[in-house]
Amino acid sequence: MKYTFFQGCNIPIRIQQYATSTTAVFAKFAIELEVIPEFNCCGYPVRNVDEKAYILPSVRNLAIAEKRGLDILVICNCCFASLQKAKNVMGKNRQLMDELNTILAKEDLHYSGKAEVKHYLTVLYEEVGPEKIKAQRVNAFTGLNISVIHGCHVLRPREITHFDDSFVPRITEELLQTTGAKSLDWRGKLECCGAALAGINNDLSHKLLKEKIAGAQEAGADYITPICSYCHLQFDTTQKNIQTGAAEEKLLPVLLFPQLLGLCLGLDEQSLGIAKNSTITAEDIQRLNSLLGPPVEEKKKKKAKVAA
């Protein structure tokens, strides 16, 4: 199985560990991710300015994947939503499709809609599946509390993203369960990290971020696991930028899902780039490793219960 790997603009320069850990995890399941240097920005940053300028780059990326004869696997939510939106708009607006194809023709590209866009969690869930993941584990966590923040643009609008149930997503929950970590029920799980307002309205952006940090900490999270690269940067970079230095202030460390899963699959923390998360300390990593142990078979558990 092979996909073109869409990393967007932030990941290759600011969150390389998201790409390397995802590639390493997928390799464990014999799924190859091909990096395509020709991919450009998904268009998301310009959406406030011009909707057509927002659609065109994604159509080009889809055309590139189509030419390559592969589907696109995405790890950034905003890129994911942009690519899905472009597909949706192209499906509805034939005239615009022709117009954009004229632009693409200069580069010998053509969009016809053959390439599919898939979020990496969907691929892990549907094509690998929790059972196969469990079978491949060499370790699992016990006593690890995780606050997942899905990020808005993978869930909503559901007519565009087609990712799980936008009100009660369970793919992420089930995948997280395979690592043995506990996914906390907390109030920010489906909400906004504030990234979209950064640089436009910093006060509001920070307020939304702080609300999530406090929410996760109150719920007892050891780590926050952002699915979107923008959320990651909010928690891993902006969180540090806005620290006041007050004594009672506690940093909420970030751990990406492929890093978490990778540890259970026997990948080492260097190849998963865990130390590259700027909010994680050496002690955090040590403690994380101490929570890892051989996975407990659920069937045995059940039998034990019956016996008891």
Place this chain on the structure above:
Amino acid sequence: MNFNILLGLSAVVCLVGLIIRLSIWFSQGMHPSDVPTVPAAKRVAEALKGVLGSLFSAKIFLIIKSVFVDLLFQKRVFDKNSLRWIAHTLIFFGFMLLLLMHAMHGVVTEHLFKGYQSTLNPYLFLRNLFGLMVLAGVAIAVYRRISLKPHRLRTYTSDWAALIFLGVIILSGMLLEGAKMSSHSKYQSMVDEYASLSNDEDGKALEAFWVQENGLIAANVQLPPAPELVAKGREINGDSCIECHVSNKNAFASSAMAKVTPMFFAVFGDSATLTLFWYLHIITCLAFLAWLPFSKMFHIFAAPVSLIVKCVTGDQLQEPANILTRQMLGLSACTHCGTCSLECSSNMFYESFHNDFILPSEKVQYLKKIAAGKENDPAVLKRMQQGLYVCTSCDRCTTVCPSGINLKELFVSSRYALLGQGMPETAMLSHFSFPLALAQNFVDDHLQALKKVTDIFKKSFQHLTDMALPITLGKATDIGNTSFRGCFSCQRCTNICPVVRSYDNPTEALGMLPHQIMFSLGIGNTELAMGAQMIWSCSTCYLCQEHCPNQVELCDIFYTLKNGALKKIEAGANS
């Protein structure tokens, strides 16, 4: 005119040019509000301090490595594009070897190799090989520039000029050598000087041999020459010539050229053609030398320095004086190869906005003018400002630049230097601002520039609080999305909005709440909806849209309103 006078003149022009270009390194720079100008003397001193500090430390090993890896091998180009690497390597090595071995043979080759004669092998053969290398490299470069045009590779006249210069230098050299081969007067003068012929018969035989073997054109030799005459000539050639002159066939490119020289002989005559080609060759070479510092060819000085600075500092300069100097060094090291624009993640935005300055390579060309204070046209500056802002901060340009220019820093500084000049930039209200907020460069400049745009936004639209009540029904709204018609004001959107709940007095902070904006569109007042602060405070989380019981696409409508508001502001600014 005397060759030495011509050489002296062009060398002086070249030297003056070099001094001008070097002085720019230490006198110009990009200055956002909190970056003061630094006197040139201090900049030279700081640069020297840095250079000496690196030379006399362990960093010297880095420099030596960089000379081999980055400069001679051109690893940055090799890693990216093998065709471009082949072209550059062919041109670079071909040209440098010709310069040292051929142009400067009196200074270099004669001292290195005993018994050097330009007409002996391997010199005769190598000269042609190096020439052909340059021509092949130029051909690849021309092909690249033409074939990549649809991929937004820009080529200026000056880019063609550089390639034409190289091509003409080599071709004129080959023509000159070819003409010498076929010229009878040249042959005669050499026979007079070197050959000791006992009689006329010997002379005829030698001539027949040179016609047959070395491409000489002689009117009094019948074609094809008699074999026995040629055989005799071969013997004489062995006695008189071969010691200093191997067969012209070794000069494979020039001997091919010799086939076209008779046409010139027919028009100008034999010796005049030689003079013509000599002048053509010499004048192009010297013109190239004089033109060099004023053109992108200055990169042969600036790019190596830029690459070594990158290797030594890792683009992490601290001293403000050196940051400015590095910017100007970078601008002068640009070869306009267009690699940055080909790889630019924002390059598709060019197709929508048709602003060349979105492409990094094009920004660099004009930033030179802006740094020199030579570009004051507000329309150009405004386009440059947009070009600088429509950037995803993916840093690909900086990663791929073959000259090692720190484009990222250059663009960040230039962006805030321009924004500080007073023109509002509507693109600031986009997610291009996200990585800028993350990096926290020029925070105050950013906020000041942002205020300029938000002030204009406030001025450009009517607000609910300013209006005389009651607001009556306007004409039907046409914003492309009609889902707002389904709104029955249940206020689910407003109640679930994380932004609304962030304020104690949301109506005051946001102008209008989400359901009010839908209602405003419903009664036909698009202006009012567009002017609501709410649309710029929307976190685009789509909760409202997802929870709407009647499928009103609020978040999408907000995007449409934002697009419309910015267009209106831009139209106002341009009118």
